[in-house]
Amino acid sequence: MRCFQLTATAGAAILMATYNTNEFRSGLKVLIDGDPCAIVENEFVKPGKGQAFNRVKIRNLKTGRVVDRTFRSGESVEAADVHDTELQYLYYDGEFWHFMDPQSFAQFQADAAAVGDAAQWLKDQDLCQVTLWNDAPLIVVAPKFVELRITETDPGVRGDTAQGGVKPATLETGAVVKVPLFVEEGEMIKVDTRSGEYVSRARD
Amino acid sequence: MQIHTGGLAPAPYTMTGPDWKPAASLKAMHARAEMLNRVRQFFRQRRVLEVETPCLAGAAATDPNIESFAVAGRSGEQLFLNTSPEFFMKRLLCAGSGDIYQVCKAFREDERGRLHNPEFTMLEWYRTGFGLSELMHEVAELLELVLARRGLARTAHFISYRALFQDGIGIDPLQAHARQLRQVLCELGVTPPDGEDELDALLDLAMSSILMPGLPPDTLTFVFDYPASQAALARRHPDEPGLARRFEALLNGVELANGFEELRDADEQAGRFDKDLGRRRQRGQTAVRPDDRFLAALRAGLPECCGVAMGLDRVLMLALGARSLDQVMSFPIELA
Numbered sequence: 001m002r003c004f005q006l007t008a009t010a011g012a013a014i015l016m017a018t019y020n021t022n023e024f025r026s027g028l029k030v031l032i033d034g035d036p037c038a039i040v041e042n043e044f045v046k047p048g049k050g051q052a053f054n055r056v057k058i059r060n061l062k063t064g065r066v067v068d069r070t071f072r073s074g075e076s077v078e079a080a081d082v083h084d085t086e087l088q089y090l091y092y093d094g095e096f097w098h099f100m101d102p103q104s105f106a107q108f109q110a111d112a113a114a115v116g117d118a119a120q121w122l123k124d125q126d127l128c129q130v131t132l133w134n135d136a137p138l139i140v141v142a143p144k145f146v147e148l149r150i151t152e153t154d155p156g157v158r159g160d161t162a163q164g165g166v167k168p169a170t171l172e173t174g175a176v177v178k179v180p181l182f183v184e185e186g187e188m189i190k191v192d193t194r195s196g197e198y199v200s201r202a203r204d
Numbered sequence: 205m206q207i208h209t210g211g212l213a214p215a216p217y218t219m220t221g222p223d224w225k226p227a228a229s230l231k232a233m234h235a236r237a238e239m240l241n242r243v244r245q246f247f248r249q250r251r252v253l254e255v256e257t258p259c260l261a262g263a264a265a266t267d268p269n270i271e272s273f274a275v276a277g278r279s280g281e282q283l284f285l286n287t288s289p290e291f292f293m294k295r296l297l298c299a300g301s302g303d304i305y306q307v308c309k310a311f312r313e314d315e316r317g318r319l320h321n322p323e324f325t326m327l328e329w330y331r332t333g334f335g336l337s338e339l340m341h342e343v344a345e346l347l348e349l350v351l352a353r354r355g356l357a358r359t360a361h362f363i364s365y366r367a368l369f370q371d372g373i374g375i376d377p378l379q380a381h382a383r384q385l386r387q388v389l390c391e392l393g394v395t396p397p398d399g400e401d402e403l404d405a406l407l408d409l410a411m412s413s414i415l416m417p418g419l420p421p422d423t424l425t426f427v428f429d430y431p432a433s434q435a436a437l438a439r440r441h442p443d444e445p446g447l448a449r450r451f452e453a454l455l456n457g458v459e460l461a462n463g464f465e466e467l468r469d470a471d472e473q474a475g476r477f478d479k480d481l482g483r484r485r486q487r488g489q490t491a492v493r494p495d496d497r498f499l500a501a502l503r504a505g506l507p508e509c510c511g512v513a514m515g516l517d518r519v520l521m522l523a524l525g526a527r528s529l530d531q532v533m534s535f536p537i538e539l540a
Contacts, residue, residue, distance in 0.1 A: 022314060044317025048452075048462050048513075049436045050408035051269055052315065053397070070409065072397045074314060 017079040021054040021071050029061075029082040032069065036061045036080035036133045044073065061131065061138055062113070080133060087130045087137075089122045097122065099130060099137065110137035118142040120175035121193045142193040147202040148172050153185050166198075226534045232524060233534065239520055240307065242350050243327060252303040252329060257292030259285060259309055263495035266480035267436065268487060271313040273322070285311035288513060289328050290437065291498040294466070297330055297509060298501035305329035307516065318528045319458060319518060321536050330511040336449050336465045339510040340426045343453050343461050346514075347424060351523045360424040366447075368427055369407075372415045377407055377431055378446050385410065404433050417457050425454045435476070438464035453514075460519055463512030470502035 019030060024042040031037070037058045046052035052073035059066045061082065071077065087099035087108060096109040097119065108130070112119070114137045118128070121142035131139040153169035166178040169189075177191055179198045188202035228236075247254065264272035265287040272284040286292075289308050296304055310326040331339055344357035369377045373388055382403045386396055389406065394413045396406055419425050428451040432440055435448030449465035467473055477494035484491060520532045530536045 022316060044315070044320055045409075045412040046269075046315060046317075046320065047408050047412055048459055048515075049267065049269060049434060050411070051402075051405040053409055053412070055394075055413060068393060068395065070395055070397050070413075072400060072405075075397065 017081075018076040019079050020076050021073050024054055024056060029080040030058070031078040031080040032058060032060070035063075036082050036138060038082075040066060046073070061133070081135075082131060082133045082138065084129055084131050086127050089124055089126050089128055091124055092119075092122070097140070099128070099140075102127070108132070108135070108137050110140050114138055115140045118193070120173055121146050121148075121191070123148060123173060144193060145190055145199065146193055147188050147190050148175070149188050150179070150183065150185050153179065153183070155184070169198075223539060227530045227536050227539060228532050228534050232520070232526070232532045235524055236520055236532065239350050239516065239523065243307065243346070243516075246346055246349055247305045247329070250303075252305045252331075253301065255293065255296055255301065255304045255306050257286075257289045257296070257306065257308070259311075261286045261292070261495075263291070263498070264490075264492040266477050266484070266492055266494055268480055268483040268489060271490070272492070273311050273313050274490075287312050288326065290511070290513070291495050293328060293330060293511070294506055295498060295501040297332070298504050298506050303329070303331050316537060319521075321517070321529055321533060323537065323540070324529075325516040326513055327516050328511065328513040330466075330509050332507045332509045334510045336428065336451060336463070336510055339463055339512055340428070340451055340453070343463065343512055343514070344424055344426075347453070347455070347460065347519065350519055356424050360426060361420065362426045362428065364429045365427050365431065366429065368415055369410070372418060373410060375410075382406055389414075404431070407431070407434075416454055416459070419454060419457070421456055423455075427452050427454065435467075436462075436464065437467050437473075437476075439467045439469075455522060458518050458522060459515075460522075461512050461514040463510060465510050466506060466508075468502065468506045468508065470499055473502055474499055 019028060024039055026039055026041060028039045029036060030039065037060050039056055040059050041057040043055045044052065045055055054071045054073055056069050056071065057066055058069055085101065088102050090098040090100055090107070092098070096111060097115050099108045099110060100106070110130070115122070118140045122128070123146060126143055126146060128143060129141040130137050148171040150169045151172050154167055165181045167181055168176050169179040169183065170176050171191070177196060177198050179189060183189060183201065190199040190202045191197065192199050244254065260275065260283045262283060264274070264284040270287050272287050275283045275285060277283060288310050289306050293304060293306060305328065307325065307327050309323055311323050313322060315322055331342070340362070341357065344360045348354065348356040366377055369375050373392065375385055375388055380403065382401045385403065385406045386401070389396055389410060392414055394409060396409055400406065429441060429447045430438070430450040432446050432448045435450060438448040438450035441447035441449055451463045452459055453461040474494070481492070481494070517529050517532055521529055524532060526532055
């Protein structure tokens with residue numbers, strides 16, 4: 001059951017969602033020391049005649065770090081308004097990456113901390129999975145596969161293909177990937193963003 | 205925002221309707237029946253009488269760490285599901301039953317986890333004329349039989365609560381201050397909850413998070429002589445007033461049994477009830493009324509005895525090498 005506590009702040013009442021420790025399970029999003037966190041593991045420990053605790057492993061969604069915390073069982077912890085959604089990447093303005101919800105057309109801007117390594121794969125129009133915290137992007141995940149144009153690579157040498165040789169290629173987003181020798185500048189290629197590896201030539 | 209369902213929500217509906225199947229395998233059900241047979245055989249051989257006492261009780265547990273389920277009768281009477289058959293069994297002892305045992309269900313609200321289910325099967329027995337050490341040995345013999353592990357009793361390890369803490373984390377539980385223990389726990393990577401400054405709670409945390417997991421594997425360990433502040437219903441040590449004649453049996457990180465040399469002094473018992481009620485008030489817990497019938501029985505006289513309660517679901521779990529109680533219970537709470 002979800003509980004809502006009424007908290008009076010400066011004369012205004014706001015609704016604050018909380019979770020009791022007996023609702024703890026992996027994946028639950030809670031606010032710890034002001035940071036949004038996800039519960040990774042939860043263990044209820046209680047000696048028969050003693051105090052009950054919940055020993056919890058928590059991932060800080062901002063830093064990715066996993067820490068151990070102990071709660072008194074029955075304690076309530078503030079819920080973090082964190083959810084995943086699919087947003088379309090629009091453009092980078094030199095400081096922020098801008099996204100849009102394709103359904104509502106609502107726009108969001110993500111900073112470098114949220115975009116992280118995904119930045120090198122982002123191409124306008126692509127749909128990305130974005131974790132929103134209080135409606136601001138917290139984590140941006142690039143699509144698993146992207147199709148990008150090669151802007152720079154050494155000319156391929158025919159006949160070397162059998163040896164499976166590779167060469168570096170710079171893509172339109174600035175990312176550098178290893179491609180087979182037969183792939184040429186100006187071609188579109190498909191890349192697996194999880195490994196950063198070339199998959200195939202893309203059909204234009 | 206997404207809606208999350210709570211821990212005790214009904215089982216989710218799938219295409220084929222609610223999940224109706226048991227959690228335990230057929231093998232676990234057979235093993236349970238075999239365990240119960242062996243328990244009854246063990247006590248029959250030792251001429252301990254099997255008894256039955258009510259699950260519905262007129263009084264709730266006073267222990268601040270144990271919550272009773274309250275049951276409201278239609279005509280307005282307030283009853284509680286038993287958290288343990290202890291008071292009823294002691295009333296039988298006061299009435300002259302002699303040695304008795306019982307296998308029953310016990311109920312504790314808000315206890316759910318890998319090793320907890322709000323309803324569980326308890327084995328409790330009382331031995332008149334037994335000392336604590338005799339009872340610990342009997343527990344070891346019963347576990348050896350039920351777990352079918354030869355040599356379990358012979359190789360059992362006995363350590364005092366105090367020595368366990370001193371050897372394990374260099375803290376004397378009878379002298380330590382909460383602040384000092386808190387610091388040691390933090391250094392060992394177990395950060396207590398914010399504001400938790402109660403020594404017994406911190407000792408419990410050290411016990412369950414550091415000392416129990418650190419005990420030698422596959423060795424039945426008895427921890428005895430608990431601090432008097434954790435006496436529960438045990439008598440104080442006659443020579444050491446800071447200690448209580450209480451023990452716990454632990455195996456592979458699991459607490460299997462808790463035993464006492466039983467407190468027989470009705471006034472001291474009434475005092476402990478008052479203390480429990482005070483703690484409950486202080487912690488904002490539900491107020492409960494102590495069990496007057498139990499106190500009256502103690503005034504009539506409880507024979508000198510030792511008693512122990514054992515969690516049979518946990519015993520079965522270890523017997524089958526299962527990781528969670530759910531694997532040995534037909535219908536854990538979410539499926540009940």
